[in-house]
Amino acid sequence: HVIVFKSSFPFEKPYHNTVIFFMISNPTEESQEHSDLSSALAQIRDVITAVDLTVNKYERCQELQEVLTRLENKSFAKLKNGKVFRKQDLHSKHRDLQRKGLVYWKTATGRLKVLLLTDVLVFLQERDQRFIFAAVDQKPPVIPLQKLIVREVANEERGMFLISASSVGPEMYEVHTTTREERNAWMRHIRQAVERWGTGHC
Numbered sequence: 191h192v193i194v195f196k197s198s199f200p201f202e203k204p205y206h207n208t209v210i211f212f213m214i215s216n217p218t219e220e221s222q223e224h225s226d227l228s229s230a231l232a233q234i235r236d237v238i239t240a241v242d243l244t245v246n247k248y249e250r251c252q253e254l255q256e257v258l259t260r261l262e263n264k265s266f267a268k269l270k271n272g273k274v275f276r277k278q279d280l281h282s283k284h285r286d287l288q289r290k291g292l293v294y295w296k297t298a299t300g301r302l303k304v305l306l307l308t309d310v311l312v313f314l315q316e317r318d319q320r321f322i323f324a325a326v327d328q329k330p331p332v333i334p335l336q337k338l339i340v341r342e343v344a345n346e347e348r349g350m351f352l353i354s355a356s357s358v359g360p361e362m363y364e365v366h367t368t369t370r371e372e373r374n375a376w377m378r379h380i381r382q383a384v385e386r387w388g389t390g391h392c
Contacts, residue, residue: 247286254280254287257305260321261314267323267332271358275323275332284308289379291372295326296349296364302326304365306379309335309387311352329361335387340377348373352380 258281267275279285289306295313302324303314313324313331324331333354343349347370352363367373 250287253290254305257290257303257314257321260319262320262322265322267312267330269330269332270354270356270361280305280307280312285310288383289376291367291376293365293367293376295324296366297327302365304376306383308383311335311338311380329363333361333363335380335384338380338384340380340384342373342377350377 258277261277261280263277265277269275285307287305287307291304292301293304293313294300295302300315303316303321305312305314311333313326314321315324315326333352334356337355337357339351339353339355341351341353343351343364343366346366348368349364349366350373352365354361354363367376
């Protein structure tokens with residue numbers, strides 16, 4: 191038998207797919223050899239998974255650093271509860287980047303950079319090749335994931351509502367993507383992040 195595992199090991203940049211082949215001499219399922227091989231392969235799968243997770247986390251960390259490098263030091267966002275969210279708040283130990291991309295605000299022209307972090311969703315605007323916290327419709331550009339609800343926009347396959355059911359007052363955002371598939375991917379990732387955050391803070 192030939193068993194193939196694929197993984198992206200960071201042997202060099204850009205990362206190359208590394209294929210690991212294990213040749214098994216067709217032992218019977220009852221043999222000790224088969225049992226040992228099965229156990230070894232299970233451990234190898236666990237190692238490959240752990241390596242992939244580490245590489246992905248490193249890449250997301252690098253992506254966040256690239257954004258922070260372009261974010262204006264003096265830019266800040268005023269939250270619904272009156273607190274101020276600054277650049278250094280993005281660079282927090284308990285905040286990891288989950289996903290980033292570009293979306294469109296319904297009532298504004300131009301694209302917004304959106305960052306999905308461990309506990310917040312952040313909107314940034316580009317100005318003179320730098321980033322600032324977005325200022326659109328006088329809505330806070332930082333949305334806590336706690337009590338965040340994501341809904342499709344009726345009759346608009348590329349739009350979604352972000353409904354923040356915060357105790358300090360609800361707020362609703364309507365954002366659009368370039369394709370339906372991208373909208374669905376964002377909705378899925380946001381919901382998963384909300385669920386993870388809620389599970390860890392019950």
